[in-house]
Amino acid sequence: MKFYDFRTAPNPRRARMFMAEKGINDVEIIQVDLGNVEQLGNEYRAINPSGTVPALVLDDDTLIAESVAICRYFEELQPLPPLMGRNAKEKAQVEMWQRQVELQGYLPAGDTFRNHNKRFAGRAIAGPEKYEQIPELVVRGRARVEHFLGILDQRLGASEFVANDVFTIADITAFILIEFAGWSKIAIQEEHTNLQRWYQDTKSRPSADA
Ligand SMILES: N[C@@H](CCC(=O)N[C@@H](CS)C(=O)NCC(=O)O)C(=O)O
Structure with a gap:
């Protein structure tokens, strides 16, 4: 493989x-x-x-x-440890949060990064197609990520991990979103204490260095 x-x-x-x-x-x-x-x-x-x-x-x-x-x-x-849910309810929760993190955080963070950085002029979308940058997407992407970080903070006030009570792929995608958003200087706000707690916990997992 x-x-x-x-x-x-x-x-x-x-x-x-x-x-x-x-x-x-x-x-x-x-x-x-x-x-x-x-x-x-x-x-x-x-x-x-x-x-x-x-x-x-x-x-x-x-x-x-x-x-x-x-x-x-x-x-x-290799089902263990399960990272995509252990039963019907958890699998649906993981899928839900995974989609929300991708669509409301990860993709807008990509919009901000790719439409700003000169290196991606004429390559604003990953892949062989030649799409021009749209400066408005930098601003909108940033606003959407900042808004979504507030949603994540609320969620992590109610739940130890993003999708449920164990670490899943939704945590992985959310963690990488935050590190990726940092490339565009979008940071977790001071008042987002739940998100800070979860981010530090996730960063200390050995897999964060993979
Ligand atoms: N939806 C795809 C996205 C893959 C993707 O966009 N990968 C980026 C690296 S993070 C890439 O290959 N970029 C190549 C390019 O910019 O042309 C996935 O999750 O694998």
């Missing part, structure tokens, strides 16, 4: 953190240099036509792109 990675990019990090939580360490990791736009070269696109990382290639050459799909594969392969 081969895992196509870029060390500092947020999406591969989600999958690496998930694998680390499960103690999966027998996957061959191959770096794709996003700094040199290697992901859009013919060699990598023959492996993953969408030109993004992460990608997992199984021993029978099956391609699994999309970080959550990769996590799902490992969850099925």
